[in-house]
Amino acid sequence: MAVGDFNGDKDADLAVANRDVGPSGARDTVSILLGGLGGSFTAPAAHPVGDGPVAVATADFDADGDADLAVANSNSDTVSVLSNTTGTVPPPIIVAPPGPPAPPGSPVPDRDADTIPDARDNCIDRPNPGQADRDSDAIGDACDSSDASVGPTLGRTVIARVVSGDVFVRLPGASGPRGAVRAAQVPQGYVPLKGAQVLPVGTIVHATRGRLALTSAAGRRNGRTQTQRAEFYAGNFQIRQKRARRPVTDIALRSPNFASVCGSRRSSARGFSARSRSKRVVSRLWGNGRGRFAPGVVRAPRPCAARSG
Secondary structure (H helix, E strand, O other): OEEEOOOOOOOOEEEEEEOOOOOOOOOOEEEEEOEOHHHOEOOOEEEEOOOOEEEEEEEOOOOOOOOEEEEEEOOOOEEEEEOOEOOEOOOOEEEOOOOOOOOOOOOOOOOOOOOOOOOOOOOOOOOOOOOOOOOOOOOOOOOOOOOHHHOOEOOOEEEEEEEEEEEEEEOOOOOOOOOOOOOOOOOOOOEEOOOEEEEEOOOEEEEEEEEEEEEEEEEEEOOEEEEEEEEEEEEEEEEEEOOOOOOOEEEEEEOOOHHHHHOOOOOOOOEEOOOOOOOOEOOOOEEEEEOOEEEOOOOOOOOOEOOOO
8 A cells, every 4th residue: 555645635645456356346456545634535446557466656756746656566577657647547557577587598489579588578579678568458569459548438438358268259340251260269250359458339248258347438527537347257248338427338138049049040149138027048147346337228039038147
Protein backbone atom coordinates (compact mmCIF):
# COMPACT_ATOMS: atom_id res chain seq x y z
CA MET A 1 0.00 0.00 0.00
CA ALA A 2 1.17 3.56 -0.73
CA VAL A 3 -0.08 6.99 0.35
CA GLY A 4 0.01 10.03 -1.92
CA ASP A 5 -2.01 12.93 -3.30
CA PHE A 6 -3.03 11.55 -6.68
CA ASN A 7 -5.69 14.13 -7.61
CA GLY A 8 -4.01 17.30 -6.30
CA ASP A 9 -6.62 18.21 -3.68
CA LYS A 10 -4.12 18.16 -0.75
CA ASP A 11 -5.90 15.15 0.82
CA ALA A 12 -4.07 11.87 1.35
CA ASP A 13 -5.12 9.13 -1.10
CA LEU A 14 -4.40 5.40 -1.00
CA ALA A 15 -3.06 2.94 -3.59
CA VAL A 16 -3.48 -0.77 -2.79
CA ALA A 17 -2.05 -3.70 -4.78
CA ASN A 18 -4.58 -6.48 -5.48
CA ARG A 19 -2.74 -9.72 -6.19
CA ASP A 20 -5.86 -11.87 -6.10
CA VAL A 21 -9.21 -10.09 -5.78
CA GLY A 22 -9.20 -6.56 -4.41
CA PRO A 23 -11.90 -4.27 -2.96
CA SER A 24 -13.03 -3.38 -6.49
CA GLY A 25 -13.47 -7.04 -7.41
CA ALA A 26 -10.56 -7.14 -9.86
CA ARG A 27 -7.34 -9.10 -9.54
CA ASP A 28 -3.86 -8.14 -10.75
CA THR A 29 -4.76 -4.49 -10.32
CA VAL A 30 -3.92 -1.51 -8.16
CA SER A 31 -6.90 0.16 -6.48
CA ILE A 32 -6.89 3.93 -5.89
CA LEU A 33 -9.06 5.35 -3.10
CA LEU A 34 -9.29 9.13 -3.12
CA GLY A 35 -9.31 10.80 0.29
CA GLY A 36 -11.97 13.29 1.38
CA LEU A 37 -13.19 15.26 4.35
CA GLY A 38 -13.14 13.64 7.77
CA GLY A 39 -10.84 10.81 6.72
CA SER A 40 -13.34 9.30 4.27
CA PHE A 41 -12.41 7.66 0.98
CA THR A 42 -14.15 7.15 -2.36
CA ALA A 43 -14.97 3.72 -3.72
CA PRO A 44 -11.84 2.00 -5.08
CA ALA A 45 -11.04 2.41 -8.77
CA ALA A 46 -9.06 -0.52 -10.17
CA HIS A 47 -6.29 -0.13 -12.75
CA PRO A 48 -4.74 -3.23 -14.41
CA VAL A 49 -1.06 -3.92 -13.80
CA GLY A 50 1.20 -6.93 -14.30
CA ASP A 51 0.86 -10.49 -13.06
CA GLY A 52 1.01 -10.80 -9.25
CA PRO A 53 1.35 -7.22 -7.87
CA VAL A 54 2.89 -7.28 -4.38
CA ALA A 55 4.25 -3.80 -3.64
CA VAL A 56 3.38 -0.18 -4.47
CA ALA A 57 5.60 2.92 -4.36
CA THR A 58 4.76 6.53 -5.17
CA ALA A 59 6.99 9.32 -6.47
CA ASP A 60 7.07 11.91 -9.23
CA PHE A 61 8.82 9.67 -11.77
CA ASP A 62 8.27 11.94 -14.80
CA ALA A 63 8.97 15.24 -12.98
CA ASP A 64 5.62 16.82 -13.88
CA GLY A 65 4.59 17.67 -10.31
CA ASP A 66 2.06 14.83 -9.96
CA ALA A 67 2.39 11.71 -7.81
CA ASP A 68 2.94 8.61 -9.97
CA LEU A 69 2.86 4.92 -9.04
CA ALA A 70 5.24 1.99 -9.50
CA VAL A 71 3.94 -1.52 -8.84
CA ALA A 72 6.20 -4.57 -8.48
CA ASN A 73 4.73 -7.71 -10.13
CA SER A 74 6.17 -10.90 -8.63
CA ASN A 75 4.80 -13.49 -11.08
CA SER A 76 5.94 -11.70 -14.25
CA ASP A 77 9.13 -10.18 -12.79
CA THR A 78 8.10 -6.75 -14.06
CA VAL A 79 7.36 -3.27 -12.77
CA SER A 80 4.19 -1.41 -13.83
CA VAL A 81 4.69 2.36 -13.99
CA LEU A 82 1.46 4.39 -13.89
CA SER A 83 2.10 8.01 -14.81
CA ASN A 84 -0.38 10.48 -13.27
CA THR A 85 -1.73 12.91 -15.87
CA THR A 86 -4.01 15.81 -14.82
CA GLY A 87 -5.18 13.94 -11.75
CA THR A 88 -5.93 10.66 -13.48
CA VAL A 89 -3.90 7.48 -13.75
CA PRO A 90 -3.71 6.03 -17.29
CA PRO A 91 -2.89 2.40 -18.15
CA PRO A 92 0.58 1.35 -17.01
CA ILE A 93 3.78 0.89 -18.96
CA ILE A 94 5.33 -2.48 -18.13
CA VAL A 95 9.08 -2.45 -17.57
CA ALA A 96 10.90 -5.80 -17.54
CA PRO A 97 14.25 -5.97 -15.72
CA PRO A 98 17.20 -7.45 -17.60
CA GLY A 99 17.67 -11.16 -17.09
CA PRO A 100 20.83 -12.87 -15.87
CA PRO A 101 23.66 -13.24 -18.39
CA ALA A 102 23.89 -16.56 -20.19
CA PRO A 103 26.84 -18.85 -19.50
CA PRO A 104 29.76 -18.31 -21.87
CA GLY A 105 29.33 -20.20 -25.11
CA SER A 106 25.57 -20.78 -24.61
CA PRO A 107 23.53 -19.11 -27.37
CA VAL A 108 20.35 -17.41 -26.17
CA PRO A 109 17.44 -17.41 -28.66
CA ASP A 110 16.59 -13.83 -29.66
CA ARG A 111 14.61 -13.95 -32.88
CA ASP A 112 14.17 -10.17 -33.27
CA ALA A 113 17.69 -9.28 -32.03
CA ASP A 114 16.42 -6.73 -29.51
CA THR A 115 18.63 -8.05 -26.65
CA ILE A 116 15.57 -9.56 -24.90
CA PRO A 117 15.66 -13.39 -24.88
CA ASP A 118 12.68 -14.99 -26.57
CA ALA A 119 11.73 -16.71 -23.30
CA ARG A 120 11.03 -13.30 -21.71
CA ASP A 121 10.20 -11.24 -24.81
CA ASN A 122 6.55 -10.15 -25.05
CA CYS A 123 6.96 -9.69 -28.82
CA ILE A 124 9.50 -12.06 -30.36
CA ASP A 125 8.84 -11.07 -33.99
CA ARG A 126 9.52 -7.32 -33.75
CA PRO A 127 12.32 -5.49 -31.91
CA ASN A 128 11.01 -3.94 -28.67
CA PRO A 129 13.81 -3.64 -26.11
CA GLY A 130 11.60 -1.48 -23.87
CA GLN A 131 8.94 -4.23 -23.64
CA ALA A 132 6.15 -1.62 -23.65
CA ASP A 133 2.72 -3.16 -22.93
CA ARG A 134 0.18 -0.41 -22.34
CA ASP A 135 -2.82 -2.69 -21.76
CA SER A 136 -0.87 -5.19 -19.59
CA ASP A 137 -1.97 -8.25 -21.56
CA ALA A 138 1.51 -9.80 -21.90
CA ILE A 139 1.51 -8.95 -25.63
CA GLY A 140 4.01 -6.20 -26.38
CA ASP A 141 2.74 -3.05 -28.08
CA ALA A 142 4.95 -3.84 -31.08
CA CYS A 143 2.91 -7.02 -31.70
CA ASP A 144 -0.45 -5.94 -30.25
CA SER A 145 -3.02 -5.08 -32.92
CA SER A 146 -5.61 -3.98 -30.34
CA ASP A 147 -4.77 -1.44 -27.64
CA ALA A 148 -7.24 -2.19 -24.85
CA SER A 149 -5.86 0.67 -22.75
CA VAL A 150 -8.17 3.07 -24.64
CA GLY A 151 -11.13 1.68 -22.65
CA PRO A 152 -14.69 0.96 -23.80
CA THR A 153 -16.91 3.32 -25.79
CA LEU A 154 -20.57 3.56 -24.76
CA GLY A 155 -22.81 1.68 -27.18
CA ARG A 156 -19.92 0.88 -29.53
CA THR A 157 -17.10 -1.15 -27.97
CA VAL A 158 -16.16 -3.20 -24.90
CA ILE A 159 -12.85 -4.51 -23.57
CA ALA A 160 -12.40 -8.28 -23.35
CA ARG A 161 -9.47 -9.86 -21.51
CA VAL A 162 -8.68 -13.58 -21.39
CA VAL A 163 -8.52 -14.81 -17.79
CA SER A 164 -7.94 -18.51 -18.43
CA GLY A 165 -8.52 -21.29 -20.94
CA ASP A 166 -9.44 -20.80 -24.60
CA VAL A 167 -11.83 -18.02 -25.64
CA PHE A 168 -12.93 -17.33 -29.22
CA VAL A 169 -14.82 -14.41 -30.78
CA ARG A 170 -16.75 -13.71 -33.96
CA LEU A 171 -16.99 -10.06 -34.91
CA PRO A 172 -20.20 -8.57 -36.35
CA GLY A 173 -20.50 -9.38 -40.04
CA ALA A 174 -17.76 -12.01 -39.94
CA SER A 175 -18.37 -15.49 -41.26
CA GLY A 176 -16.30 -18.60 -41.72
CA PRO A 177 -15.89 -19.29 -45.45
CA ARG A 178 -16.59 -22.85 -46.52
CA GLY A 179 -13.47 -24.91 -46.94
CA ALA A 180 -11.35 -22.47 -44.92
CA VAL A 181 -8.40 -23.97 -43.06
CA ARG A 182 -8.56 -23.32 -39.32
CA ALA A 183 -6.60 -24.47 -36.30
CA ALA A 184 -7.79 -27.53 -34.43
CA GLN A 185 -10.35 -26.85 -31.70
CA VAL A 186 -11.20 -23.39 -33.16
CA PRO A 187 -14.98 -23.14 -33.78
CA GLN A 188 -16.04 -22.44 -37.36
CA GLY A 189 -16.21 -18.69 -38.04
CA TYR A 190 -14.38 -17.69 -34.84
CA VAL A 191 -10.87 -16.46 -34.09
CA PRO A 192 -8.96 -16.84 -30.80
CA LEU A 193 -9.13 -13.99 -28.30
CA LYS A 194 -5.59 -13.20 -27.22
CA GLY A 195 -4.61 -11.01 -24.29
CA ALA A 196 -6.89 -7.97 -24.08
CA GLN A 197 -8.76 -6.62 -27.10
CA VAL A 198 -11.26 -3.94 -28.05
CA LEU A 199 -14.39 -5.67 -29.35
CA PRO A 200 -17.32 -4.00 -31.12
CA VAL A 201 -20.79 -4.37 -29.66
CA GLY A 202 -22.48 -7.28 -31.42
CA THR A 203 -19.47 -9.59 -31.07
CA ILE A 204 -20.29 -13.22 -30.28
CA VAL A 205 -18.12 -14.86 -27.61
CA HIS A 206 -17.42 -18.59 -27.43
CA ALA A 207 -16.25 -19.30 -23.87
CA THR A 208 -17.28 -22.89 -23.25
CA ARG A 209 -13.64 -23.81 -22.55
CA GLY A 210 -12.39 -20.53 -21.15
CA ARG A 211 -13.02 -17.50 -18.95
CA LEU A 212 -12.86 -13.82 -19.86
CA ALA A 213 -13.26 -10.46 -18.14
CA LEU A 214 -15.58 -7.98 -19.84
CA THR A 215 -15.30 -4.23 -19.22
CA SER A 216 -18.04 -2.00 -20.61
CA ALA A 217 -19.04 1.64 -20.30
CA ALA A 218 -21.40 2.39 -17.40
CA GLY A 219 -22.12 6.04 -18.22
CA ARG A 220 -20.27 9.32 -17.82
CA ARG A 221 -19.48 11.38 -14.76
CA ASN A 222 -17.68 14.73 -14.73
CA GLY A 223 -16.89 14.29 -18.41
CA ARG A 224 -15.27 10.89 -17.96
CA THR A 225 -16.44 7.43 -18.97
CA GLN A 226 -17.26 5.20 -15.99
CA THR A 227 -16.70 1.47 -16.45
CA GLN A 228 -18.04 -1.80 -15.06
CA ARG A 229 -16.45 -5.24 -15.06
CA ALA A 230 -17.62 -8.84 -14.87
CA GLU A 231 -16.20 -12.26 -15.70
CA PHE A 232 -18.03 -14.89 -17.77
CA TYR A 233 -17.28 -18.53 -18.52
CA ALA A 234 -18.67 -21.92 -19.59
CA GLY A 235 -21.04 -20.55 -22.22
CA ASN A 236 -21.58 -18.65 -25.48
CA PHE A 237 -23.13 -15.20 -25.71
CA GLN A 238 -23.47 -12.04 -27.75
CA ILE A 239 -22.49 -8.62 -26.37
CA ARG A 240 -25.11 -5.90 -26.75
CA GLN A 241 -25.34 -2.34 -25.46
CA LYS A 242 -27.30 0.77 -26.43
CA ARG A 243 -26.44 4.36 -25.61
CA ALA A 244 -28.37 5.52 -22.56
CA ARG A 245 -27.96 7.60 -19.43
CA ARG A 246 -27.75 4.41 -17.35
CA PRO A 247 -26.67 1.89 -19.97
CA VAL A 248 -27.14 -1.86 -19.53
CA THR A 249 -24.78 -4.35 -21.13
CA ASP A 250 -26.92 -7.21 -22.42
CA ILE A 251 -25.44 -10.70 -22.44
CA ALA A 252 -27.55 -12.66 -24.94
CA LEU A 253 -27.10 -16.41 -24.59
CA ARG A 254 -26.44 -18.43 -27.70
CA SER A 255 -26.70 -22.18 -28.12
CA PRO A 256 -24.15 -24.10 -30.18
CA ASN A 257 -26.31 -27.23 -30.03
CA PHE A 258 -29.80 -25.81 -30.55
CA ALA A 259 -30.37 -27.70 -33.80
CA SER A 260 -29.63 -31.06 -32.21
CA VAL A 261 -31.91 -30.34 -29.25
CA CYS A 262 -34.82 -28.75 -31.09
CA GLY A 263 -34.34 -30.18 -34.58
CA SER A 264 -34.29 -26.76 -36.25
CA ARG A 265 -31.26 -25.80 -38.34
CA ARG A 266 -32.70 -22.41 -39.12
CA SER A 267 -32.92 -21.49 -35.46
CA SER A 268 -29.45 -22.67 -34.47
CA ALA A 269 -27.76 -19.38 -35.35
CA ARG A 270 -30.06 -17.26 -33.21
CA GLY A 271 -29.40 -15.92 -29.74
CA PHE A 272 -31.60 -16.92 -26.82
CA SER A 273 -32.59 -15.09 -23.67
CA ALA A 274 -31.72 -16.38 -20.22
CA ARG A 275 -35.11 -14.99 -19.18
CA SER A 276 -37.08 -17.28 -21.49
CA ARG A 277 -39.16 -19.90 -19.73
CA SER A 278 -38.38 -23.52 -20.44
CA LYS A 279 -37.69 -26.71 -18.52
CA ARG A 280 -35.30 -27.75 -21.23
CA VAL A 281 -31.78 -26.36 -20.83
CA VAL A 282 -30.23 -25.50 -24.19
CA SER A 283 -27.48 -23.08 -23.17
CA ARG A 284 -25.78 -22.01 -19.95
CA LEU A 285 -23.48 -19.19 -18.93
CA TRP A 286 -21.80 -18.43 -15.62
CA GLY A 287 -20.52 -15.07 -14.50
CA ASN A 288 -19.81 -12.74 -11.62
CA GLY A 289 -18.97 -9.08 -11.25
CA ARG A 290 -20.34 -5.64 -10.54
CA GLY A 291 -22.36 -3.32 -12.72
CA ARG A 292 -25.42 -3.35 -14.96
CA PHE A 293 -25.08 -6.64 -16.85
CA ALA A 294 -28.30 -8.43 -17.79
CA PRO A 295 -29.43 -11.40 -19.88
CA GLY A 296 -30.25 -10.13 -23.36
CA VAL A 297 -33.88 -10.19 -24.43
CA VAL A 298 -33.96 -12.36 -27.55
CA ARG A 299 -37.00 -14.16 -28.92
CA ALA A 300 -36.63 -17.95 -29.06
CA PRO A 301 -38.99 -20.40 -30.76
CA ARG A 302 -40.99 -22.47 -28.30
CA PRO A 303 -40.79 -24.99 -26.74
CA CYS A 304 -36.98 -24.60 -26.65
CA ALA A 305 -35.22 -21.64 -25.03
CA ALA A 306 -32.03 -20.92 -23.17
CA ARG A 307 -31.59 -20.82 -19.44
CA SER A 308 -28.90 -19.29 -17.28
CA GLY A 309 -26.81 -21.39 -14.94
